[in-house]
Amino acid sequence: MHTFLLLGLVSCSILAVFSSDLLKAAISLAGASIFLAMLFFEMGATYAGVFEISVVAGLITVLFIATISLTTKEEETKHSKRLRLLFPLILIGLILIDFLFMRQYLGGLAPLAGPAETGEFGQIFWGGRTFDLVAQIAIILSGVFCVLALFRKRSGDE
Amino acid sequence: MSIPFIAVPLILASLMPLIGKISKRVLPDVLTSAALLGLLGYSVFAGRQTFLKGADIWKASWLGEALNITLVLDSFSVLLLLTISLIGLSVALYSIDYMEHFEAKASFYALLLVMIAGMNGLVLSNDLFTMYLFLEVAAVSSYGLIAFGLERNELEASLKYLLLSTVATAFLLLGIAIVFGLTGSLQLAAIAEAFSAVNNPAIVGFCMALFIMGFGLKAALVPFHAWLPDAHSSAPAPISAMLSGVLIKVSGIYALTRVCFTIFGTQPGLGQVLMILGIASILVGAIQALGQNDIKRMLAYSSISQIGYIILGLGVGTPLGILGAMFHLFNHAIAKGLLFLNSGALERATGTRELDRMGGLARKMPVTAGTSIIGSLSIAGVPPLNGFWSKLLIILALVQAKLYLPALIALLAGILTLWYYLIIQRRAFFGKLNETWNHVTEAPFWMSFSVLLLGTICILIGLLFPLVILGWIQPATDALTAGISQAIGLLGL
Numbered sequence: 187m188h189t190f191l192l193l194g195l196v197s198c199s200i201l202a203v204f205s206s207d208l209l210k211a212a213i214s215l216a217g218a219s220i221f222l223a224m225l226f227f228e229m230g231a232t233y234a235g236v237f238e239i240s241v242v243a244g245l246i247t248v249l250f251i252a253t254i255s256l257t258t259k260e261e262e263t264k265h266s267k268r269l270r271l272l273f274p275l276i277l278i279g280l281i282l283i284d285f286l287f288m289r290q291y292l293g294g295l296a297p298l299a300g301p302a303e304t305g306e307f308g309q310i311f312w313g314g315r316t317f318d319l320v321a322q323i324a325i326i327l328s329g330v331f332c333v334l335a336l337f338r339k340r341s342g343d344e
Numbered sequence: 345m346s347i348p349f350i351a352v353p354l355i356l357a358s359l360m361p362l363i364g365k366i367s368k369r370v371l372p373d374v375l376t377s378a379a380l381l382g383l384l385g386y387s388v389f390a391g392r393q394t395f396l397k398g399a400d401i402w403k404a405s406w407l408g409e410a411l412n413i414t415l416v417l418d419s420f421s422v423l424l425l426l427t428i429s430l431i432g433l434s435v436a437l438y439s440i441d442y443m444e445h446f447e448a449k450a451s452f453y454a455l456l457l458v459m460i461a462g463m464n465g466l467v468l469s470n471d472l473f474t475m476y477l478f479l480e481v482a483a484v485s486s487y488g489l490i491a492f493g494l495e496r497n498e499l500e501a502s503l504k505y506l507l508l509s510t511v512a513t514a515f516l517l518l519g520i521a522i523v524f525g526l527t528g529s530l531q532l533a534a535i536a537e538a539f540s541a542v543n544n545p546a547i548v549g550f551c552m553a554l555f556i557m558g559f560g561l562k563a564a565l566v567p568f569h570a571w572l573p574d575a576h577s578s579a580p581a582p583i584s585a586m587l588s589g590v591l592i593k594v595s596g597i598y599a600l601t602r603v604c605f606t607i608f609g610t611q612p613g614l615g616q617v618l619m620i621l622g623i624a625s626i627l628v629g630a631i632q633a634l635g636q637n638d639i640k641r642m643l644a645y646s647s648i649s650q651i652g653y654i655i656l657g658l659g660v661g662t663p664l665g666i667l668g669a670m671f672h673l674f675n676h677a678i679a680k681g682l683l684f685l686n687s688g689a690l691e692r693a694t695g696t697r698e699l700d701r702m703g704g705l706a707r708k709m710p711v712t713a714g715t716s717i718i719g720s721l722s723i724a725g726v727p728p729l730n731g732f733w734s735k736l737l738i739i740l741a742l743v744q745a746k747l748y749l750p751a752l753i754a755l756l757a758g759i760l761t762l763w764y765y766l767i768i769q770r771r772a773f774f775g776k777l778n779e780t781w782n783h784v785t786e787a788p789f790w791m792s793f794s795v796l797l798l799g800t801i802c803i804l805i806g807l808l809f810p811l812v813i814l815g816w817i818q819p820a821t822d823a824l825t826a827g828i829s830q831a832i833g834l835l836g837l
Contacts, residue, residue, distance in 0.1 A: 317413040321477035332488030335451040
């Protein structure tokens, strides 16, 4: 099951990177988030899964689509063949690194004592990682301000 | 209480779109500068309190219930907060005139304030994952600010920075995940303690490498520096000042120092790696700066070289080396902020950044020329300016540690630095005035005021350096070395 979900996650991620249509790329990314959320559920990280679906697959995808709707379609960008080859090569390289080194280094790590997510949701949310919430609000704020600044109508003086 | 450092800029930023609707320019100008002036005053007050009473740990509560928000303010973080507020204030004052022709001034200030809140949050946090989140807050805002002019080269530089930052993020997240897997904690002090039980040199070395690569990319250390010359030269001048002056130091040097030294102590391997990266950055930055004709690219390469000096001082690991590094971090932020602001004044007046098209501008822009000379001589390490004392301390620390070759390289690179800064002065400000620039006038009031402020601080710190070292730099060094000593004790080194 884990392998199937991981394959789905990687496939959707590759689609998101290679799609020349922004809308399709955003939807592929949402698909990748759903696979990641399912992986979280499988591994017992329920709250992380809920957040992944609601915030990343939901809210962020809505933000992406809203932003894409502000753009206009220009002429097709021509991609060089070398660049098209680069990504698969990097992917193969990373898989090789994973097999040759990462498993050796990380395979010996003992799992953490006890499940990470025990206790009430509110207790974890408010009692555990409250400060992260402030930082996440700030990240969303900066994303919104970036959209406001970069999709503005320019005056003649600028 | 240190929450105002995060709350004030964040709340003001969230109100900025509304404020921009009421008044397009005056209110955003006044409120941003007032907020940053307030934060500068508060950081001086917090610094005094920390100096007298020791580190302040603030825990948030809501209606009597404790929230898990803990902010740690020690002398090291205070030094960074002071630097961020000072450069932030200068940038805000400068932007009153510089960003005048931009319609979206409120959005510019909003992004600037969020970036400052992000850097302040990173400095005040003692949790590895929260540090990472605030690092992203500052980074996301900086992508928007670099591309703010919406020209092709600005968008390209922003995209390049975003892509390389993503690589840095991947390294950092992997490092954080492994540390959490090993120790079961994300609190720096708890990690340091738990690491003492980890008996696996390979995994410790792997973690260290991930953090050095991640934060090294953020600090633009050689060989992770490819993004910096494009990003820093393409951004609007006040943002270049903010990026080169503080962002690379906070998200690169501060985070690297805090995380690596607190968790790993000064392990011999760590010090040597930092020294090699430092020397490579000093040399590559200085040599590449020499060949530039674009003033902002020259300053950007110079930043890489000066970051190398800071890392070299930290790599030595002795109290004198760390003292020199801390002092150079502060001095470089002020002098480089000043020089980038002046490059903006030159670009605004002449419409070009090409040095070979300038010449003789000192007669037309005396304030810009005068303060540029101060900033240049300071970074080049000419006495009695502030940069001289910090470079001297770093070189003395190298000699004291019997590292003669790195000391010689640092000394020779200092001469190289003086050379390329004299090139800027000669080609931009001296010689015969190009007739094309007969119409050029001095920068407007607020732009001149902010560079005069930074220039005066460069001179004052140089003249009063014992007071600055005793009051601000030595306590910061003590706070950092206390963390290192604790880590060394826990690791049993």
